[in-house]
Structures are given as structure tokens and as C-alpha cells.
Amino acid sequence: MTWFFVPCLALSLCCATLPCAGYSPATAGPACGAGLPYVEYEAEDAATNGSLLGPSTTMAMNGGTLDDEIAAESSGRQAVKLSARGQYLRFTARRRCNSIVLRYVIPDSPSGGGMDASLSCWVKGSFNQELKLSSKVGWCYGANLDYLRTAGINVPGYGKNPASGGPFHLYDETHALLGRQVPAGSTITLKVGPHDGAAWYVVDLVDLEEVAPPRTMPSGFVSITTCGAVAGGSDCSAAIQACVNSHRRVWIPGGNFASLSAAIRVPAGTEMRGAGMWYSELSGYYATLELNGDKEVFSDFMLDGATTNRDEWVGDNGFNGKCGVGSSLSDLWIEHEKCGYWAGNGSGPTINGLLIRACRIRDTYADGVNLNQGASHSTVTECNFRNTGDDAIASWSQLGFPPNTGNTFSHNTIQCPWRANGVALYGGTEARILGNAISDTLNYPGIFVDQGFKSNPFGGGTEITDNVLSRCGGEFYGRGYGALTFCGKQGALAGSFKVSRLRILDPVYAGIEIRGPYGAGGESFDQVRISHPGTVGVLVQLSTTGSASFSHTVVTPADAVGLKNLSSGFVVSQGAGNRW
Numbered sequence: 001m002t003w004f005f006v007p008c009l010a011l012s013l014c015c016a017t018l019p020c021a022g023y024s025p026a027t028a029g030p031a032c033g034a035g036l037p038y039v040e041y042e043a044e045d046a047a048t049n050g051s052l053l054g055p056s057t058t059m060a061m062n063g064g065t066l067d068d069e070i071a072a073e074s075s076g077r078q079a080v081k082l083s084a085r086g087q088y089l090r091f092t093a094r095r096r097c098n099s100i101v102l103r104y105v106i107p108d109s110p111s112g113g114g115m116d117a118s119l120s121c122w123v124k125g126s127f128n129q130e131l132k133l134s135s136k137v138g139w140c141y142g143a144n145l146d147y148l149r150t151a152g153i154n155v156p157g158y159g160k161n162p163a164s165g166g167p168f169h170l171y172d173e174t175h176a177l178l179g180r181q182v183p184a185g186s187t188i189t190l191k192v193g194p195h196d197g198a199a200w201y202v203v204d205l206v207d208l209e210e211v212a213p214p215r216t217m218p219s220g221f222v223s224i225t226t227c228g229a230v231a232g233g234s235d236c237s238a239a240i241q242a243c244v245n246s247h248r249r250v251w252i253p254g255g256n257f258a259s260l261s262a263a264i265r266v267p268a269g270t271e272m273r274g275a276g277m278w279y280s281e282l283s284g285y286y287a288t289l290e291l292n293g294d295k296e297v298f299s300d301f302m303l304d305g306a307t308t309n310r311d312e313w314v315g316d317n318g319f320n321g322k323c324g325v326g327s328s329l330s331d332l333w334i335e336h337e338k339c340g341y342w343a344g345n346g347s348g349p350t351i352n353g354l355l356i357r358a359c360r361i362r363d364t365y366a367d368g369v370n371l372n373q374g375a376s377h378s379t380v381t382e383c384n385f386r387n388t389g390d391d392a393i394a395s396w397s398q399l400g401f402p403p404n405t406g407n408t409f410s411h412n413t414i415q416c417p418w419r420a421n422g423v424a425l426y427g428g429t430e431a432r433i434l435g436n437a438i439s440d441t442l443n444y445p446g447i448f449v450d451q452g453f454k455s456n457p458f459g460g461g462t463e464i465t466d467n468v469l470s471r472c473g474g475e476f477y478g479r480g481y482g483a484l485t486f487c488g489k490q491g492a493l494a495g496s497f498k499v500s501r502l503r504i505l506d507p508v509y510a511g512i513e514i515r516g517p518y519g520a521g522g523e524s525f526d527q528v529r530i531s532h533p534g535t536v537g538v539l540v541q542l543s544t545t546g547s548a549s550f551s552h553t554v555v556t557p558a559d560a561v562g563l564k565n566l567s568s569g570f571v572v573s574q575g576a577g578n579r580w
Contacts, residue, residue: 032468033413033437034358034382038209039095043080047090053202054078057474057508059443061143061166070105073171073387074204075415075440077471079105082201088191089203097182097208099278101175102131102190103386105202108139108167112160114308119201120193123178124186130195131174137308137336137363140169143477157309158365169418171204171387172363173335177211177278214254214275215300221251221273231255237262237286244270252280252301260284263315268293268324268348274301277333277360287337288317292348294324298332305337310365310389317341318361322348322373328355339366339390344373350402351375358382365389367420374402381410390420391448392438397428397456404428404456414438414446421448422472425462427455429495432463439470445485446472446504449497451518452489464499473509473534482513482539492519493546499523504530510539511555514548514570521546521570528553533560537580540565540572551575 044052054071055078058064064072071077080089100121109115114136121128140146142159143166158169182188190203217223225231227246228239236257243250244266252274263286266272272289274280280301287303303318318334319341334340340361343351354375361368361383368385371378371394385392392414397404405428414422414436422438425431425448438446446469451458464484472483483504486493502525504511511530514520525548530537537555540548544567551574555562562580565572 032411032435032466034384034411036384036413038101038207039093039097040205040207041091042076042078042205043089043203044076044078046080048080048088050080050082050087050089052078053081060168061146062475066167069167070170070202073168073416073418073442075103077440079202079204082192082203085192085194088189090187090189091206091208093182093184093186093188093208095184095208095210097178097210098180099175099177099209099211100188101173101207101209103171103173103204103206104133105170106133106135106198107200108135108162110162112139112162114139115198117198118196120191120196121176122189122191123180123182128178129176130193131176133174133198134172137306138169138172139167141165141167154312157311160309169389171416211278212276214279216275217251217253218273221249222247223251223253224257225253229257231257235259235261237264240264240282244272252282254279256281256283258283260286260288262286263288263290263320265290266292266296269295271297272301273299276300277302277331285316288315289319290315290346291319291321291323291327294326294349296323296327298328299330300332302333302335303337304335307336307338307365310338314338319343321346322351323354324349325352328357329359330355330357332359334359334361335363337364339364339370340368341370342367343369343371344375352377354378356380356383360384361388362386367394368392370394370396371404371407372396372398374404376405376407379408379410380412381408383412384415385412385417386415388417391424392417392422394424394426395428395431396426396453399454399456403459404431406430408432408434409436410434412436416440416442417444418442420444422446422469424448424450426450426453427458429459430461433467434463435466437468437470438472441472441474443474443476443481445481445483447484448487449485449493450487450489451491451493452487454490457491458493458495460495462495462497464497464502466501468503468505469507470505471508472504473507475509480509480535482510483507484511485513485515486520486523488516488518488520488544490518493522495522497523499528500526502528504528506532508534510534510536512538513541514539514544515541516544519546520544521548523548525550526552530555532557536561536564538563540567540570542566543569545569547571547573549573549575550578552577553580554578555580
């Protein structure tokens with residue numbers, strides 16, 4: 001297909017929210033995406049003597065090459081490969097900064113299991129440091145295992161043997177403080193230096209941020225070091241557990257408190273704070289906090305797990321369990337876990353009024369945030385999700401529990417889910433998806449509304465307003481998925497679904513897809529713009545029943561197929577202002 005990129009929405013500059021407009025200035029909505037504190041720079045826009053990969057949407061398991069797969073998993077579907085000593089990427093800082101985040105791929109070890117390497121970072125023409133890179137948490141193989149998981153059959157993990165072919169989940173990230181203030185206009189160069197031993201490096205993007213100084217411990221808090229935790233020392237699990245058992249206001253000072261061998265069970269009413277997500281870190285395979293009651297508050301630290309595969313029966317998530325009423329997670333960095341927060345399973349009271357704000361959840365093997373088992377009236381807002389191995393954000397209203405009700409997902413920036421969707425609703429009532437910027441889903445929709453996974457029926461009114469979906473949807477095992485998809489998989493979609501002020505850019509498959517086999521109607525679409533669809537603007541699949549109405553919906557360019565209704569049992573009503 002031919003690719004058309006809209007520069008203002010290509011996520012090459014992510015220091016502020018993106019414009020979130022419909023088809024004309026008169027229908028412009030508010031800004032969408034998170035107000036991120038860093039500037040994001042795409043590798044394909046940098047000065048380089050490396051080679052450009054992509055654009056591509058072809059996965060290796062669908063017949064693509066390794067370079068195709070890397071490009072398909074990249075932001076903007078493009079990246080830059082450095083294959084020889086002396087090759088470089090040079091970025092010019094648009095704002096003052098003192099830190100770097102690098103999203104990259106380096107080769108797996110020949111037998112699987114990953115390797116470590118470095119890549120040299122230069123600031124204003126002077127050597128700064130060797131960034132630490134690894135491929136140990138990525139590199140999965142084998143289409144057959146992945147297909148079993150897609151079919152709902154639990155397997156003990158993804159294939160990790162290179163002989164199985166079909167590599168996927170290739171990217172990881174590293175971050176570092178630069179140790180100095182870097183003025184706007186300065187250059188930051190990534191170069192293969194004399195001690196950088198990987199056979200090749202792929203760079204997708206860098207985030208440059210001015211990180212504030214570390215916070216100091218507030219009055220009334222008790223440091224985990226008082227309970228015996230030692231930064232950079234031995235296993236801190238017992239010391240941290242003792243601290244939260246004895247105190248309700250717990251401080252995590254600057255430093256890496258590592259080798260957590262057991263999840264920390266956090267009592268109701270506990271408040272855990274740190275010196276900042278760049279400074280205070282809990283790390284290890286069980287860098288996990290188990291929540292158990294009302295009014296649990298967490299902010300300003302990092303959870304860095306060591307998850308290298310997906311096992312449904314192990315709780316290696318950043319946060320687990322039920323946090324009752326009035327809990328919050330804010331300004332947290334959660335990385336290398338199975339899930340960021342699996343919000344519902346476990347003991348404790350049903351979640352109500354949870355706030356997740358300004359968090360970074362990246363490089364997971366499953367969901368970023370999954371609200372389930374009746375979690376209601378909760379909000380996920382102003383967060384960044386990148387490289388999640390399942391839905392970045394999901395509301396899963398499981399049968400056998402009260403329905404999820406009144407959850408809001410607003411103003412989040414979601415990038416490059418390598419499995420599943422940007423935002424997904426599986427049953428429940430009165431959900432709102434507002435002002436999100438979602439881009440580069442590898443194979444599933446940007447937004448998915450599905451009566452599936454044994455979920456409670458939908459009900460009431462579901463609102464989807466002021467979102468931008470860029471290069472979303474795709475093909476998985478021969479089945480295409482629209483950038484926005486409504487699906488009656490296990491039952492008819494009940495209630496009403498209002499979609500307005502939606503922009504869909506370069507959808508890989510259809511822009512909007514409606515599919516059965518059960519009834520999948522009840523939608524009204526207003527002020528929707530779909531540009532350069534891979535197949536068709538709006539697609540109603542065969543044997544789907546129900547109805548939907550469209551007004552002020554525009555599909556461009558003029559020769560694109562605007563509407564294809566394959567079902568005689570589905571009625572499409574057209575109001576004013578449509579151009580397709």
C-alpha cells in the first residue's frame with residue numbers, strides 16, 4: 001500500500017498534547033494524548049549514516065523478513081539500523097534536557113535468551129557514556145504458539161527458541177541521566193563506539209527530558225532503609241514487607257532496591273512515595289505490589305521487573321489485586337512486568353474510584369492496565385503506554401462479577417502495542433474513551449469494543465470522543481482488524497455507542513469495522529474523518545446484524561472506497577455531511 005504521513009500527528013514531537021480534530025476546523029475538539037514532559041524524536045528524522053528500515057506492516061509470522069518485523073513494531077513503522085563501527089544517529093534537542101530514553105533492538109543470542117551490549121552516547125560532540133542495552137526481555141518466536149494463545153489456549157509462554165522462526169516482540173528501552181544540562185539546540189549523538197559489541201543496532205526513537213531534582217522525604221513518612229532495605233544490596237523483599245506492615249506512610253529513597261524475590265503485600269490505607277520515577281526504583285522478578293484495600297496511594301517511583309515470558313499463572317505484574325475505594329497511582333514508571341496493573345483479581349474489596357494518572361507503562365508481556373471483576377468509576381488519564389504485549393488499557397467486565405461501570409480512559413498516549421489493542425472494552429456499562437492518541441498497533445484495533453472473553457453485556461451509553469488513531473489495525477492470521485472495531489463475538493452489543501470527533505489516519509486495514517456473528521449495531525458516528533484506508537473506510541462484515549448511523553463522516557482521498565456493507569441484515573443510515 002501507499003503510505004501517507006501527517007507530520008503533526010506522527011508523534012515525532014511528544015512534549016505536549018496533539019491536535020484532535022474532526023474533518024474541519026468547525027468540528028475541532030480539544031487536544032488529545034497525554035501532556036508528556038519530554039520531547040520525542042523519531043530516528044528516521046535524525047541525521048544518520050545508517051540505513052532506514054520500513055515503512056512496513058508485515059510481520060515475520062506473516063511472511064516478512066526480520067527487518068520487516070522490526071519496522072512493523074516501530075513507531076511510525078520506520079526505524080534506523082546501525083551496522084558498523086562509526087555509524088551514528090544525531091538528534092538536535094528542541095528543548096533543554098538532562099536525560100535520555102532510547103527505544104532499540106539488538107540481536108538475540110544465537111541460542112536464545114538474549115545478550116547485553118552498549119551503545120555510545122555523545123553530547124555536544126563530547127563522549128558522555130555507554131548506554132546499557134539488552135535483548136534478554138524480548139525476542140519471542142514461533143507463530144504456532146502465538147496462535148494457540150490467540151485462540152484462548154493457555155500455553156506456558158511464548159517460544160524463545162530462534163529455531164522456531166517468526167521472531168516478534170523485539171524492542172526494549174533503556175534510560176539514563178546525562179549528568180549535565182543540555183541546552184536547546186545542542187546535539188545528542190548515538191554512535192557505535194570501540195566497546196559497543198552488538199553486531200547491529202536498531203533505533204526507533206529517543207525521548208529527551210529535563211528531569212527535576214529528586215524529592216525529599218515528607219514529614220511523617222518512614223524510609224524503607226530504616227527497616228533494613230539497602231540500595232544496590234541484597235534482596236530487599238523482607239525489609240520492605242516489614243516496613244509496610246508497621247507503617248502506613250512509607251518512603252522509597254533514591255536508589256535501586258533490587259532482587260525482590262517476593263511480592264510486597266500492601267495493607268489498606270498505605271501511602272508509598274518516592275523521590276521520583278527517575279530516582280527511586282524497586283527491581284527484580286517480583287517487583288510487584290499486591291493491593292488489599294481502600295485508600296492505597298502510590299507515587300513517584302519505578303517498578304522495573306525482569307519478566308522474560310508470559311505465564312498466566314504467575315503474578316509478576318507491577319500491581320496486582322483489589323484496592324477498594326479511593327486509591328491512586330500517579331507519576332509511576334512501570335516496565336518489564338507481565339502487566340502494569342491487573343486491577344481486580346485477588347482478595348480485597350471491589351475497585352471503585354481508582355485514579356491512574358501520569359504513569360509510564362512500557363515493555364510488558366500483557367496488558368498495561370486491565371480493570372476487571374467489577375472495577376468501576378475509575379479513571380486512567382495522562383499516561384503513556386508503549387510496547388504493551390496485550391491491551392494497553394482494558395475494561396474487562398467478567399461474567400460472574402458485578403459489571404464494570406463508569407470507567408473513563410482519557411488523554412493517554414498509546415504507542416506500539418505488540419499484541420492486542422490500544423483501548424479495549426469487553427462488556428460493562430457507561431464507559432468513556434476520550435481524547436486519546438493511539439498509534440501503530442501491530443495487528444489489532446486502536447479501539448476495540450467486543451462482547452467477548454465471557455463478559456457481562458454492554459449497557460447504557462458508551463462514549464468515544466475526540467480520539468486520534470494513527471496507523472492502527474492490521475492483519476493477524478489472515479483476519480483483518482479495523483482501526484476502530486465493534487464486535488459481537490459472543491453476544492449482541494447492547495446499549496448505545498456514540499462516536500464523535502474521531503480522526504483515523506492511515507488505517508492498515510479498514511478505518512471502522514463492524515462484525516458479528518451476533519448483532520453488532522447501536523452505533524452513531526458523527527464528525528469522523530478517515531484518511532487513506534488500507535482497504536475501505538467503513539466495513540460491515542458478512543452476517544452482521546443491527547444498524548448504525550453516520551453523519552459528517554468523510555473518507556479521503558476521493559477515490560477511496562468509503563463504505564462496504566457486506567451484510568443484508570445490517571442497516572447503515574446516512575445523515576448530513578457524509579463524503580464517501
